[in-house]
Amino acid sequence: DTAVSQTPKYLVTQMGNDKSIKCEQNLGHDTMYWYKQDSKKFLKIMFSYNNKELIINETVPNRFSPKSPDKAHLNLHINSLELGDSAVYFCASSQDNRVKSYGYTFGSGTRLTVV
Amino acid sequence: RKEVEQDPGPFNVPEGATVAFNCTYSNSASQSFFWYRQDCRKEPKLLMSVYSSGNEDGRFTAQLNRASQYISLLIRDSKLSDSATYLCVVNNEGGSYIPTFGRGTSLIVHP
Numbered sequence: 001d002t003a004v005s006q007t008p009k010y011l012v013t014q015m016g017n018d019k020s021i022k023c024e025q026n027l028g029h030d031t032m033y034w035y036k037q038d039s040k041k042f043l044k045i046m047f048s049y050n051n052k053e054l055i056i057n058e059t060v061p062n063r064f065s066p067k068s069p070d071k072a073h074l075n076l077h078i079n080s081l082e083l084g085d086s087a088v089y090f091c092a093s094s095q096d097n098r099v100k101s102y103g104y105t106f107g108s109g110t111r112l113t114v115v
Numbered sequence: 116r117k118e119v120e121q122d123p124g125p126f127n128v129p130e131g132a133t134v135a136f137n138c139t140y141s142n143s144a145s146q147s148f149f150w151y152r153q154d155c156r157k158e159p160k161l162l163m164s165v166y167s168s169g170n171e172d173g174r175f176t177a178q179l180n181r182a183s184q185y186i187s188l189l190i191r192d193s194k195l196s197d198s199a200t201y202l203c204v205v206n207n208e209g210g211s212y213i214p215t216f217g218r219g220t221s222l223i224v225h226p
Binding site: 033035040041042043044045056058090103104105106107108109 | 149151159161214215216219
């Protein structure tokens with residue numbers, strides 16, 4: 001039973017398109033995240049939601065819009081895709097936003113390629 | 116200075132060796148620390164939390180040095196299956212507990 005599941009696993013799309021990535025966690029966690037890992041393997045946080053409320057928004061272009069319909073789901077919609085958006089996007093969750101001992105649980109990633 | 120720094124490696128060691136990685140952080144208000152392991156084309160997975168008093172889990176020992184602002188990971192008796200990238204994570208106080216990942220240290224264990 002997958003703890004944090006994200007779909008799709010692979011996404012190849014043309015520049016200018018709009019796409020969405022979905023994420024769901026069944027761990028009962030309060031906090032969910034989106035991370036971007038670029039070609040240099042740097043993992044950078046993009047957004048965090050705690051109980052459906054946006055708590056972290058890290059200088060991400062406003063073409064990226066997260067949506068959290070409930071605390072178990074955090075989706076990422078990207079408008080007008082650009083070549084530089086190509087990366088692996090990881091969803092993650094944690095028990096709460098203080099993350100004292102239990103850390104983060106990651107989904108398996110969505111490999112986005114913009115052509 | 117970057118917030119969280121790691122030597123990218125690779126560290127190339129024979130099976131059975133002991134290897135240690137350090138990770139330095141710049142924010143003295145940082146509160147919680149973790150080591151993650153990431154295999155090629157996979158997601159990061161929690162290896163261990165790092166506690167102030169240091170902690171051990173089998174062959175792995177993690178330590179925190181607040182005075183010098185670094186955490187360390189020691190792997191004893193390296194196995195081939197330990198080959199991976201090891202990421203340190205630092206959580207900063209400041210309302211949002213923003214997690215910052217290091218770039219990772221690559222470990223290759225060879226026969």
